[in-house]
């Protein structure tokens with residue numbers, strides 16, 4: 001379990017002395033003897049210029065002297081995991097360096113996980129960092145980065161270490177080829193440069209109006225980090241169970257999809273349509289993105305029909321998988337691989353369904369239900385070269401970093417989302433008793449401040465995109481992007497507690513687009529499925545009236561910007577670091593908390609539901625803790641999900657009679673408008 005750690009090493013802000021590896025002899029779990037700032041420094045150095053040899057003297061020394069199998073007592077498994085990897089190395093089976101890496105490539109994933117396994121079996125930080133240094137020189141760089149990121153996230157040894165933003169570690173996956181070429185030229189000519197990154201495509205393509213969402217580097221970081229926090233390959237033998245992983249898979253992607261729809265509505269576009277295996281994929285995509293090694297990402301023309309992808313899947317396999325899943329929904333049970341039936345007609349059914357649709361290793365029957373979602377990513381990624389005739393590398397859909405750039409990502413996830421909805425709609429509606437909170441009246445919900453969005457400029461570092469050579473100094477290289485932001489505001493609510501005693505309440509806030517692209521007010525059922533989760537928190541309500549103010553920056557769905565790589569380097573070098581609010585990178589960037597809205601205002605329903613916190617909360621004192629900041633979409637790291645209710649409660653199920661929703665005294669709704677300020681650029 002990771003806890004937020006405030007570490008402020010007082011030792012006057014001078015550079016830390018190098019850590020003395022030779023005199024270190026403690027193999028204690030958790031490794032309190034290595035200061036977090038030192039660990040941060042190691043991780044920074046390991047991730048700086050990952051395509052070059054290590055530049056850091058201290059780590060270089062290790063690289064020359066460490067032998068992974070020399071002392072097996074440093075591993076919790078007696079060196080079994082490392083032995084496996086060493087054997088693969090000696091048999092020359094490991095993927096070469098300077099080659100693309102995709103998590104969806106089975107063999108490449110296997111190799112990355114072998115290294116992850118080594119990290120997870122290290123008893124102490126020295127073992128961890130020694131192995132990192134050693135394998136960094138031997139393994140494919142993409143595999144190494146993936147293994148290191150996931151291990152830092154999941155290993156207790158790295159508690160308190162903040163991972164640098166991936167867009168400054170592997171910038172190729174977050175910017176376009178034009179920018180990368182400019183960066184190379186600038187480096188070659190030793191001229192510092194700042195390059196403005198346009199969103200992909202031109203105004204002739206209406207999808208370009210919403211490219212700012214799918215190509216936002218913070219949104220991409222949220223998405224790729226979610227998949228590292230909740231990997232589909234996770235086994236509980238790594239140390240703990242990922243609570244409600246299947247349900248989170250549904251919920252985080254449902255929120256991405258409907259949030260994308262809200263952006264579309266803000267830009268006079270229809271909500272995205274679902275993908276269909278037998279219909280043409282409407283939108284093509286020209287990614288304008290290049291691999292560090294491996295050439296250009298493949299493009300896909302408009303209106304092509306799905307083709308079988310050699311060595312991956314046939315279109316008819318996908319249809320069969322889908323129909324088996326739909327059968328499970330219709331039957332109300334999943335058939336496990338031992339033939340037993342798992343009932344899904346309850347709150348927890350969605351979790352199992354998420355497991356089989358993704359599919360993750362938690363799926364109770366991967367043989368039968370397959371891996372609809374993961375295979376669909378590969379199918380879409382390969383439609384530009386389905387038979388491998390042109391030897392194209394994987395498409396943008398085959399990387400979680402780049403997938404949301406392609407409009408087909410949202411079609412795919414709308415399709416998955418509709419399957420999940422089919423299940424949710426098969427459950428009985430909540431009864432009035434299940435929705436009520438006796439004695440509680442939600443009087444009002446509103447906003448203090450203005451709901452106003454704007455675009456701002458932002459720069460990120462491109463130095464890690466280009467190559468280095470000894471004796472040649474780096475020059476400043478930056479990419480400048482436009483990003484959505486909003487002015488700060490607060491939600492304000494008034495709630496009366498008519499009970500004699502204080503009660504613990506769960507407050508859930510949703511923001512739901514009110515009108516479709518024709519200006520017609522949504523039917524209740526369509527409207528509730530499009531509600532964006534804005535916040536969920538717990539409050540003690542004293543008897544009588546309660547005035548609650550909740551700042552937009554405190555939301556349980558968002559995180560602040562990940563600190564720049566250079567900030568982490570400077571902080572670790574000075575040993576004077578406080579990264580407590582950056583313990584997680586999973587979460588919607590807070591600046592994207594609001595959908596863009598429209599210049600003259602766009603209507604949304606702001607909904608507050610107040611329910612019984614003593615029933616909902618899984619943790620003690622939930623009103624004190626924020627569970628790592630972004631628990632709504634990302635859970636609480638290593639702990640149970642803080643809320644017992646299904647994600648999306650109470651708007652996750654059908655409500656045939658909207659009067660039930662409207663008349664429950666503990667729910668309240670208000671129409672608000674979001675304005676977009678076009679004057680700021």
Ligand code: CUO
Pocket residue numbers: 223227253373377400403413
């Ligand atoms: Cu996140 Cu499809 O699962 O990209």
